[in-house]
Amino acid sequence: MTVVIVCFPDGSELIVEGRCDGHIALAERGSRGFGFDPLFVPSPGAFDGDQRTFAEMSDAEKNELSHRGRAFRALASHPFFATLEFPCR
Structure with a gap:
């Protein structure tokens, strides 16, 4: 979290x-x-039951699912931040 x-x-x-809920691989x-x-x-359902670890995913896939990605997307969607230009956009 x-x-x-x-x-x-x-x-x-x-x-x-x-x-980001999930489990530890063996x-x-x-x-x-x-x-x-x-x-x-990550928990099943993220990519149709995909059982890959984060280390097996591309950066884009991991960022879509990760707790950090979700938190900062929520932050960026706030009206104050939604009007700002970020270098990463």
Whole structure:
């Protein structure tokens, strides 16, 4: 789970979260990513029951499913941020 909190100058706050459920594989698989990526399998249904670990997915696939990706997409969809131009867009 990722939680992002933004505090605005007027004292208001924006809190968004991203969650990615899944399970731990019995053995490491894949060579991409870092940390637990070779062991973490996102919950079935993400890609029609796909059982690949994050380390077996492309960066785009992982970012679509990851807790960080979900949290920052939620942040970017907030009206304040939706009007800003980010280098990554």
